[in-house]
Amino acid sequence: MMAAEAVLEAATVRLRPLARRDVPLLLRWTNDPGVRHWLHRSESPPATLELAQARVEEMRRDPRTLAWCIEAGGRPIGDVRLLEIDTTHGRAELGIAIGEKDSWDRGYGTDAIRRVLRFAFQELGLRRVWLITDADNARGIRCYQKCGFVQEGFLRGHRLRYGRPLDMLAMGVLREEWEAQPSR
Amino acid sequence: MISESILQGKRVRLRPVAEPDLPLFVRWLNDHEVRYWLSMADGPGLTLESEREWFDEMRADPATVAWCIETEDGLPIGNLGLHAIDEAHGRATLGIFIGEKAYWGRGYGTEAIRQVLSYGFREMDLRRIALGTDEDNARGIRCYEKCGFVREGLLRAHRLRGGEPVNAVAMAVLREEWERGALGDHDGR
Numbered sequence A: 001m002m003a004a005e006a007v008l009e010a011a012t013v014r015l016r017p018l019a020r021r022d023v024p025l026l027l028r029w030t031n032d033p034g035v036r037h038w039l040h041r042s043e044s045p046p047a048t049l050e051l052a053q054a055r056v057e058e059m060r061r062d063p064r065t066l067a068w069c070i071e072a073g074g075r076p077i078g079d080v081r082l083l084e085i086d087t088t089h090g091r092a093e094l095g096i097a098i099g100e101k102d103s104w105d106r107g108y109g110t111d112a113i114r115r116v117l118r119f120a121f122q123e124l125g126l127r128r129v130w131l132i133t134d135a136d137n138a139r140g141i142r143c144y145q146k147c148g149f150v151q152e153g154f155l156r157g158h159r160l161r162y163g164r165p166l167d168m169l170a171m172g173v174l175r176e177e178w179e180a181q182p183s184r
Numbered sequence B: 001m002i003s004e005s006i007l008q009g010k011r012v013r014l015r016p017v018a019e020p021d022l023p024l025f026v027r028w029l030n031d032h033e034v035r036y037w038l039s040m041a042d043g044p045g046l047t048l049e050s051e052r053e054w055f056d057e058m059r060a061d062p063a064t065v066a067w068c069i070e071t072e073d074g075l076p077i078g079n080l081g082l083h084a085i086d087e088a089h090g091r092a093t094l095g096i097f098i099g100e101k102a103y104w105g106r107g108y109g110t111e112a113i114r115q116v117l118s119y120g121f122r123e124m125d126l127r128r129i130a131l132g133t134d135e136d137n138a139r140g141i142r143c144y145e146k147c148g149f150v151r152e153g154l155l156r157a158h159r160l161r162g163g164e165p166v167n168a169v170a171m172a173v174l175r176e177e178w179e180r181g182a183l184g185d186h187d188g189r
Helices: A020-030 A049-061 A108-123 A138-146 A175-179 B019-029 B048-060 B108-123 B138-146 B175-180
Strands: A014-017 A066-072 A075-086 A091-098 A128-134 A150-161 A164-174 B013-016 B065-070 B076-086 B091-098 B128-134 B150-161 B164-174
Touching (some): A014 A108, A020 A049, A020 A075, A049 A066, A075 A108, A108 A138, A128 B150, A164 A175, B019 B076, B076 B108, B108 B128, B128 B138, B138 B164
Parallel strands (some): A091 A128, B091 B128
Antiparallel strands (some): B013 B065, B065 B076, B128 B164, B150 B164
């Protein structure tokens, strides 16, 4: 992981660097069919502890990745990542998953993303953060829009879900747009 | 990884990238007119050492294959690769450059891409091949469209070029579109 091992405090959540001790939780979340449905991993066999461990290690080693565990009221509920952090071009990709389903629809994801955007634009000096999401992920898209992302592309059949092609949206937010947001 | 496959077209031949190609790649990629359209334009200049590092990484990476593009006379003129190859989702990203500028605008890139689309869809069993290119790269976009790519989006200020934000066009071609041959004839099909 990159040098900045920052703990980020937000209104309703706290983001702390993802750690080895989170592996069993991540494993449970990503193997939950209701969560996997929205992930590229829907096409892979359920992960094992070893696989999940290796993924976390890889993220920690990768200088282009920053990953946080999202905690609400002291309880870990999901994770949020900046991927492919490119300092030459000033951009990164965002990924988020709320693994505890009883924490869905409570604004935790929105809060976490807003905090990560602030970190990306202000601390890392990025110009652009973007993401891809399933075109039928209405809840996710609404959340991303609330955070300032706008749709930039429609990627036809970009991934498979249970073997069938699924369209995805590309969305992006630029620093100057984010700066102009009253609710950032 | 190193492709084992040689793709033979009418006028171009794609053969696996090899270590002796590296000095040539360094020359091409340090040429400002060639670099201009590549995302490395805003990075540091290339050296034989940095290119060797790229080569070793590429060779070890199962999600990347790269070919050297040669003319009918066996002259290397450019490089073409598939990146981010995702078998589970049946997709990859295409990247190409013609490093010998005398061969720009002569259809070599188009023919090379058609070869690789055929290989990607038929041999690798991909469903989708995507790419990103600068919005103002008219020659490139025309070539990609000829090969069947369609525009899927505009990624705003996706990269910097000479320090200035540039929009990227996202394009892709799906296997069924390619099979339909909506484009008339595919060389090498």
